Amino acid sequence: MTFAISGPSWVIEQTPNPASTNTDILRGVSCVSAKACFAVGNSDSVTLVEHWNGTAWATQPTLNPSGAQNSSLLGVSCTSTTACMAAGYDTNSSGVAVTLAEAWNGAGWALQVTPNHSGAQNSALASVSCTSATACTAVGGYDNSGGTLVTLAEAWDGSSWTIQTTPNPSGATKSFLEGVSCLSTNLCRAVGYYFDSGGNQLTLAEVWNGSTWAIQATPNPNGGTFVALNSVACTAATSCTAVGQYNSAGNSVNLAESWDGSSWMIQSVPNAAGSTFSTLAGVSCTSATACTAVGWATAGSTQTVAESWNGKKWSIQPTPILSGATGSFLDAVSCASAKTCTAVGYYNDGSGHDLTLGER
Secondary structure (H helix, E strand, O other): OEEEEEOOOEEEEOOOOOOOOOEEEEEEEEEEEOOEEEEEEEEOOEEEEEEEOOOOEEEEOOOOOOOOOEEEEEEEEEEEOOEEEEEEEEEOOOOOEEEEEEEEOOOOEEEEOOOOOOOOOEEEEEEEEEEEOOEEEEEEEEEOOOOOEEEEEEEEOOOOEEEEOOOOOOOOOEEEEEEEEEEEOOEEEEEEEEEOOOOOEEEEEEEEOOOOEEEEOOOOOOOOEEEEEEEEEEEEOOEEEEEEEEEEOOEEEEEEEEEOOOOEEEEOOOOOOOOOEEEEEEEEEEEOOEEEEEEEEEEOEEEEEEEEEOOOOEEEEOOOOOOOOOEEEEEEEEEEEOOEEEEEEEEEOOOOOEEEEEEO
16 A cells, blocks of 8 residues: 555555565665656565556566566656656675666666675665756665675766765764755765774764765764664755654654754654654655655554654644554655655564555
């Protein structure tokens, strides 16, 4: 299923699941209009893509690398109904995770050749952002030859993917980029997390200026631990919003940060009443005063969460509870306008199956 918001409330949409599968999950979504969305993820060990035409969701045929043990698409970015790029990873026949990208041209999805660092033990692209059919940036991470997880960025120029050099915080024992948002080929912002030498997990943000990536200072909540930014959305050079979570007094709580052109600042963001675990996994903004973030929260059972930003504050939006589900999760959201958003994820049906979930 999928979820979407149209006007004042979220409603569940029917989304298909491939026959005879146990795990069907939607990880990313991109909408070019209220009547055209593409969602990506995985169905058991192969890639999954679904398309919304304004009336119904339908699966689309996708390809998987020859010999891959499993493949998954984690992010997607569309600039038109005939131009989408999806990114993720596949585990090859040797059991090593390598980068994966597929492109949609309006008629079908096609595998693309993506590079991997020499000596990389495992690599994955977690998010992708495109400003045109010939300009995309994907980010993630890889285990280097020394076994350390470090940041990864790759760029698409319309003909090939190339690796970009990305920095890692000094002394970091692990670094990963979870989300990226590009305004042009000369301006992208990526967010994620890193572990310092003391074992503390902290926020990470990097900016691309057309030639190099550079680390930006990001705040961390006072007393917060296991801090991470999962997704970022930019509408201008001076306006970005990133969301994630951190641990406070033993509970995981929501985190939101904003970029004003000079610095990142923490925003106050509410948590579902009685929740012991809460996270914001995806965010989409149509302006500096209109953002929607989604995720999930556990208060007895795990249920979907949606929040909206109006330029002054974040507010929780009610999301429907799926009958019979033992857990429901929203991983990503895409807004075609301030009042038309689509969020995707998955739910547990109580019989050991994960099924696609969408709201509108």
